[in-house]
Amino acid sequence: MEEEMHTDAKIRAETGAGSSPRGPGCSLRHFACEQNLLSRPDGSASFLQGDTSVLAGVYGPAEVKVSKEIFNKATLEVILRPKIGLPGVAEKSRERLIRNTCEAVVLGTLHPRTSITVVLQVVSDAGSLLACCLNAACMALVDAGVPMRALFCGVTCALDSDGTLVLDPTSKQEKEARAVLTFAVDNVERKLLMSSTKGLFSDAEGSAPSTNQSLPRSSSSAWLRPRRLRNTSSASTGNRCRGVTPRAETSWGRGPLPPPPPTHPLQPEANQRPSLASRSYGLM
Amino acid sequence: MAMEMRLPVARKPLSERLGRDTKKHLVVPGDTITTDTGFMRGHGTYMGEEKLIASVAGSVERVNKLICVKALKTRYIGEVGDIVVGRITEVQQKRWKVETNSRLDSVLLLSSMNLPGGELRRRSAEDELAMRGFLQEGDLISAEVQAVFSDGAVSLHTRSLKYGKLGQGVLVQVSPSLVKRQKTHFHDLPCGASVILGNNGFIWIYPTPEHKEEEAGGFMANLEPVSLADREVISRLRNCIVSLVTQRMMLYDTSILYCYEASLPHQIKDILKPEIMEEIVMETRQRLLEQEG
Numbered sequence: 001m002e003e004e005m006h007t008d009a010k011i012r013a014e015t016g017a018g019s020s021p022r023g024p025g026c027s028l029r030h031f032a033c034e035q036n037l038l039s040r041p042d043g044s045a046s047f048l049q050g051d052t053s054v055l056a057g058v059y060g061p062a063e064v065k066v067s068k069e070i071f072n073k074a075t076l077e078v079i080l081r082p083k084i085g086l087p088g089v090a091e092k093s094r095e096r097l098i099r100n101t102c103e104a105v106v107l108g109t110l111h112p113r114t115s116i117t118v119v120l121q122v123v124s125d126a127g128s129l130l131a132c133c134l135n136a137a138c139m140a141l142v143d144a145g146v147p148m149r150a151l152f153c154g155v156t157c158a159l160d161s162d163g164t165l166v167l168d169p170t171s172k173q174e175k176e177a178r179a180v181l182t183f184a185v186d187n188v189e190r191k192l193l194m195s196s197t198k199g200l201f202s203d204a205e206g207s208a209p210s211t212n213q214s215l216p217r218s219s220s221s222a223w224l225r226p227r228r229l230r231n232t233s234s235a236s237t238g239n240r241c242r243g244v245t246p247r248a249e250t251s252w253g254r255g256p257l258p259p260p261p262p263t264h265p266l267q268p269e270a271n272q273r274p275s276l277a278s279r280s281y282g283l284m
Numbered sequence: 285m286a287m288e289m290r291l292p293v294a295r296k297p298l299s300e301r302l303g304r305d306t307k308k309h310l311v312v313p314g315d316t317i318t319t320d321t322g323f324m325r326g327h328g329t330y331m332g333e334e335k336l337i338a339s340v341a342g343s344v345e346r347v348n349k350l351i352c353v354k355a356l357k358t359r360y361i362g363e364v365g366d367i368v369v370g371r372i373t374e375v376q377q378k379r380w381k382v383e384t385n386s387r388l389d390s391v392l393l394l395s396s397m398n399l400p401g402g403e404l405r406r407r408s409a410e411d412e413l414a415m416r417g418f419l420q421e422g423d424l425i426s427a428e429v430q431a432v433f434s435d436g437a438v439s440l441h442t443r444s445l446k447y448g449k450l451g452q453g454v455l456v457q458v459s460p461s462l463v464k465r466q467k468t469h470f471h472d473l474p475c476g477a478s479v480i481l482g483n484n485g486f487i488w489i490y491p492t493p494e495h496k497e498e499e500a501g502g503f504m505a506n507l508e509p510v511s512l513a514d515r516e517v518i519s520r521l522r523n524c525i526v527s528l529v530t531q532r533m534m535l536y537d538t539s540i541l542y543c544y545e546a547s548l549p550h551q552i553k554d555i556l557k558p559e560i561m562e563e564i565v566m567e568t569r570q571r572l573l574e575q576e577g
Contacts, residue, residue, distance in 0.1 A: 042357065061359070061387040105313075107330065107339055112435055114387050142313065145355035147328065147339035150314030188314040188337070 028155075028168040033135070035143040041119075043144025047136035049168060051126035054133050056140035060116035068115065073108035075115045080133065083122045094130055098137055101154075101184045101194045105138075107147040116146060127170040128156035130182045130196060150186040152193055157181050159201050290557075311338040311353060318351065326352025360386040360460040360484035362438035366429045367469040369450070369482035370440070372419050378412055380419055382427070384484045385460065388437040392419075396430060396441035398448070424450040426480055426488065446470060450480075451506045453490030454522050458529045460485040464536040471537040475544055476517045481535060487525060489518050520544060520552050527561040533569070543568045 029050030038044035041057035061074055068075050078099040080091045102118065118137050122129065134154030141148060158169035158177035166173055174180050179199030186193055311317060317329060317336045325331060328340040329351060338344070340355040360368075362384075370382035370390060382390040394407050394415060419425065426447050427440035442448050460483065469481045472492055480488040491514040493506065510518075524543040528535060546567040547555050554560050 036357075042359065063387075063389050111387060142341045143357070145340050145342075145358045147330070148313035149330070149332075149337075149339065151312055186314065187312075 029170075033139050035139055041140075041144070043140045043142070043146070045136050045139035045143055046123075047132055047139060049128055049132045049135075050170065051124055052128055052132045053123040054129070054136040055121045055123055056133075056136035057119045057121075058116065058137075058140040058144040058146065059119070060144065060146065061111040061114035062117075064113060064115035069113045072112050074106070074111040074113075076103050076106060076108065077115060077117045078102065078120065078137070079117070080120045081122065083125060094133065097130065097194055097196055098133055101134060101152060102137060102141065104193050105148050105150055105152050105186060106141065107149060110147055116141075125171070127172075127174050128168050128182075130154060131156040131168070134184050134194075150188040152184050152186045154182060154184045154194075157183075159199070308343040310341075310343055312341045313339050317344055317353070322349065323351045324349050326350050328353030328355055357459060358461070360384060361436070362386060362390070362429050362432050363483075364429055364432060366483035367426065367480070368429060368438075368440065368484045369424060369426050369455070369480055369486035369488050370484070372421050372423045372425065375416055375419070375421065378407075378415075380415070382425065382440060384438065384482075385457070385486065386436070386438060386484065388435065390429075390438040390440050392425070392427060392440045392442070396439070396443060398443055398445065419449060424455065424488070426450060426482070450488055451490065452510055453488050454518055456487040456489070456522055456525050456529075458485045458487060458525070458535065462529060462532070462535050463487075464534045466536055473521070473537065473541055473544070475521070475541070476514060477521055479521065479537070479540065481537075487535070489521050489525075491518065516552065520547060520555070523547070523552060523555040524564070527555055527565055528568070530561060531565040533565060538575070539568060539572060542571045546571075 031050070032048045033045060035045045036043075037046055038055075038057055041059050042062075043058040044056065046053065046055045064075050068077075076099055078095045079087075080095045080098070081087060082091055098118070098120070106116065108116075118140065120133050120136060122133075131154035134152065138152050142151065156168060156174075157180070158166045158173050159179040159181070160166065160173075160177045166177070169177060169180070177199065179197065179201040181198075181201075182194075182196045183192060184194035185191070309317075315338050317338055319335050321334060323336060323346075325336055328338060328342060329336050330339050331337070336351060338353045340353055342353045342355040345352055345354050362368075368384050368390070370384040372380050372392075373383045373389060374381035378394045380392040380394075382392050384390045394411065397418065399405070399411070425442065427442045428444075428447060429438050430441040431439045433439065463481050463483055463485060465483070466481075469483070470478070471481070472478045476492065478490055478492045480490075482488070491510050521540065521544055524547055525535065525540060527547075528539060528543055533539060543564060546564045550560055550564070555564065
């Protein structure tokens, strides 16, 4: 039984090198995902966003070394390998962000004293790398059958000097932007799981209701609705879903985003200030 | 020497000729299954604010009042009485750790292992020191599940003479959900080989021993060279099992035998080609349907 993904939004194909400027508000680059492509890991997925591509493999729940075991829940480990060179400090910090996001979502208490390992390999990097890694990790965890509370998605936004917001920026747009923000949102209650920000932005842009609605809501609605699982019981290997870029104005029938919790990362302050903040917090 | 190369091409969806009667209810983690609180929750679900929510991606199965979500791929979950084939990973004090494709390594206690000669006595300190002489790291054994611990780890025993260390043969690792549960998992196929269908997805194909000696499955592995005819039969069986697995068919002695017979006109190495695989499995399916109905 096959289920195709149907949506009435237009597909906007984005070529690799700095193509036509996208409209404000927000469309994503062409994205695609394939699951079950590796034979050894329990679950694997490859996620493409435009030209950025990440391959993820999940092993687990499996045996854990006694030094690393936690008595009442599963030990989650994330390993991120860059395309060239050895992993460095940037990879370690990304690993921590991805691990905290996954820990918030994976039901670790069902498998005490086991380990779940997520291995991510960057195949190509053309902007929004952290978001692509988060998406690939989520699809790989789903493919492995690891029990999770919800699905999550990652999206990167870039604010350029005149305040326009671009979702899913290319590397060129990221370099020219004033601020780059990455969010991870879950699909049940659309709560924010993780945010990582870099650059200068004002509170008005960050926490004002309009931007607040457009930032996480457009990002989450952009990813979560088209993401359905194709039944693989009839397919031999792998399943593939083609992504389309919906417009941000379409409402998906889930209602407006709840008001930001008091611990919103983008704190209300009157001045612009530089921020290299990365915060990750769980679903509570 | 001629070489054949195959390149990846867009996959065709498998057709509907199997007659799936009802549309399955597919869910992803976070989807609400039902808001009715009268149901008991099974595997793959969790309770969140009076709603039953799925925790894995798969199809919803309902048996009377029990709702569970069956994921596509899981590791082996042990049940008492299952036959498993496993590989020794560690030799510890008074027990061996066996890898059986489950979440935690299985455990084979020294007291659950039958000693050579089938004698029954208390295991002494000398037995403990001689453990490595019985089973080393890397050995393959067949065993039965004795008990399941609370964290999911499985305790094995080889208390019968038909279990024990495995000698020469071929191991095929498949998904545990494809092995059908039957009364017996040790089969002597009429084509000339024997097969052990482990519930954990490890399948062992070996040449049928000529005479059933008392110590079959004991510690002495038979290292005599296997004849070419036997080896061909074993390779053909292995390729048939791999083709059944790629077409997601259940594995049991009848299906393996029919697949073997359907593959006889082809050469052994041709069985792994996708179009021949489809042809063979289709024939197997037809024969199985005829046999049932």
